[in-house]
Amino acid sequence: MKHVLVITGAAGSGKTTVSNYLSEHFQIPRVVTHTTRRPRRGEVDGRDYYFETRQSMGQLHLLERVEYDHHLYGSSYEGLQKAWQDHDMATIVLDTKGAQTYHERLGEQAVVIFLTVTKQHALVKRLAKRGDLKTAVKQRIASAEYHRDLTLPDELTATAQVITNDEWEHTQQQLDELVQTLQ
Numbered sequence: 061m062k063h064v065l066v067i068t069g070a071a072g073s074g075k076t077t078v079s080n081y082l083s084e085h086f087q088i089p090r091v092v093t094h095t096t097r098r099p100r101r102g103e104v105d106g107r108d109y110y111f112e113t114r115q116s117m118g119q120l121h122l123l124e125r126v127e128y129d130h131h132l133y134g135s136s137y138e139g140l141q142k143a144w145q146d147h148d149m150a151t152i153v154l155d156t157k158g159a160q161t162y163h164e165r166l167g168e169q170a171v172v173i174f175l176t177v178t179k180q181h182a183l184v185k186r187l188a189k190r191g192d193l194k195t196a197v198k199q200r201i202a203s204a205e206y207h208r209d210l211t212l213p214d215e216l217t218a219t220a221q222v223i224t225n226d227e228w229e230h231t232q233q234q235l236d237e238l239v240q241t242l243q
């Protein structure tokens with residue numbers, strides 16, 4: 061059975077870091093999603109996201125679409141099929157609303173990983189350390205979506221793999237174990 065590892069959690073919890081690790085160490089491809097937000101420093105169109113306008117976003121054939129911190133984000137079934145073409149596993153980085161949609165639509169094929177940290181203030185520190193502009197961090201942590209994504213939705217508590225990403229070595233160990241069980 062093909063699987064998609066749906067990596068979710070609050071901003072700064074380490075979703076992209078986890079996806080990059082799985083790509084580098086296990087060659088698991090990431091589904092590139094679409095957004096109307098502007099690229100951050102170093103982000104590349106087609107690698108990190110497909111950067112869209114509201115108009116071009118409206119023309120896409122999407123599996124799900126959300127509004128997060130005043131911007132649109134969406135992922136397509138075609139993107140998932142493309143990642144699955146040569147691999148039995150793929151990753152996708154989503155907010156918790158998107159993670160619920162994948163759980164509902166794909167059932168057991170969607171393995172949800174919810175990332176959290178013990179101390180919430182670590183998230184803000186990590187966003188600043190990543191180089192995000194102060195104003196962008198302020199806006200992000202003031203958003204309703206940021207607060208919502210600090211908690212795993214009730215619908216996912218029975219099935220999601222919860223990883224407390226305080227110490228990277230421990231996170232890595234849990235990811236290695238998870239990948240082994242799915243291979």
Ligand SMILES: Nc1ncnc2c1ncn2[C@@H]1O[C@H](COP(=O)(O)OP(=O)(O)OP(=O)(O)O)[C@@H](O)[C@H]1O
Binds near residue numbers: 187
């Ligand atoms: N266990 C960890 N310990 C310390 N720093 C970490 C850890 N995991 C990730 N980071 C760092 O935290 C920052 C945020 O990580 P990342 O970009 O992966 O978060 P994210 O959940 O994808 O955030 P966003 O939703 O805002 O895109 C990065 O600079 C990353 O290197």
Ligand SMILES: Nc1nc2c(ncn2[C@@H]2O[C@H](COP(=O)(O)O)[C@@H](O)[C@H]2O)c(=O)[nH]1
Binds near residue numbers: 071093
């Ligand atoms: N439901 C979806 N969520 C998505 C998608 N692509 C990214 N995301 C999530 O949005 C927030 C904000 O991302 P950022 O890159 O601006 O920090 C974050 O939680 C992402 O995981 C998507 O296609 N659908």
